[in-house]
């Protein structure tokens with residue numbers, strides 16, 4: 001098995017297609033799918049040496065599998081990370097990154113604008129194990145400075161955040177976190193590895209839900225954790241090996257195929273998103289719009305400095321509140337009502353009643369998630385068709401009398 005790309009400085013589009021490929025003796029062009037739970041040793045001695053760490057041999061797909069290893073290497077090359085471990089879901093990746101690193105008595109500081117399940121892990125699960133957690137407004141450096149004035153073991157943040165697309169100052173937060181002794185973990189789902197590389201901006205660990213853009217075709221769940229070889233080998237790997245949040249080889253193979261087209265899909269969806277954001281911002285039914293690629297985004301300069309584009313998601317607030325938001329969503333014929341994102345198919349969701357329902361009205365208010373906010377994940381359809389669909393939705397949103405729902 002050869003790996004000609006391991007030490008070559010190829011560009012992202014090339015790495016997405018070839019990175020990490022290891023061919024079997026059959027010389028297949030497409031990455032081989034090793035759908036096997038176990039592996040065979042030549043002898044009892046080889047098995048003994050492998051378990052003692054003196055021989056390199058696959059042992060069991062819970063800890064390593066050749067198809068999954070190709071995906072791990074491809075993602076690591078793309079991210080500029082020394083090492084990567086795949087998990088079955090994005091949440092398994094976040095859980096493993098946090099729980100492998102933390103112990104009772106530790107302290108975590110996180111940005112308030114987290115994905116719902118990340119919020120639950122930080123505020124509900126960690127305290128059960130004696131880990132203190134503190135939430136801050138991620139856009140306010142004074143709050144980070146105050147929270148990180150005490151020794152802290154881990155900082156977790158998401159940028160751009162879901163669904164308000166807040167952009168956080170990664171280099172400044174990483175510097176404060178490192179001074180407090182913390183490992184900086186960034187959930188980079190919204191940016192994708194192509195638009196933002198947190199390790200280059202000061203983060204120590206990056207996590208992905210591969211369910212989103214990396215698959216991007218609504219087929220599989222998957223997660224990834226990337227970081228230094230020292231941290232992955234000593235901290236993450238023993239945790240994932242022994243707790244078993246493993247990705248299936250079949251799903252890894254689909255994600256390898258997903259990566260081959262990631263750059264094309266993200267570029268096309270982002271182009272659609274930017275055009276729709278500009279058009280939506282002009283519509284009278286829309287009170288406010290958030291898109292990190294627009295000059296009116298609250299952190300536009302920061303987004304331009306640390307991201308290579310505005311991304312594929314646009315959020316907006318309808319002046320007519322929930323009745324208008326529901327009327328818009330129900331009038332759509334092309335854009336799907338679905339809480340997923342990063343897909344080839346465009347999707348809308350109403351965060352206050354779906355993804356962010358469980359966090360409660362008070363926390364939603366703190367995050368700016370009003371009842372009029374709609375999140376639009378832009379896909380690969382023709383932008384004129386998407387605009388016509390949204391126009392139909394806006395027409396209905398404008399016709400809703402106050403308090404109609």
Ligand SMILES: *Cc1c(COP(=O)(O)O)cnc(C)c1O
Pocket residue numbers: 089090091092115118158162187189190208209210211212221222223
């Ligand atoms: C979807 C998502 C997750 C969770 O990923 P799953 O694959 O659904 O487990 C975590 N963080 C962010 C920002 C997400 O969008």
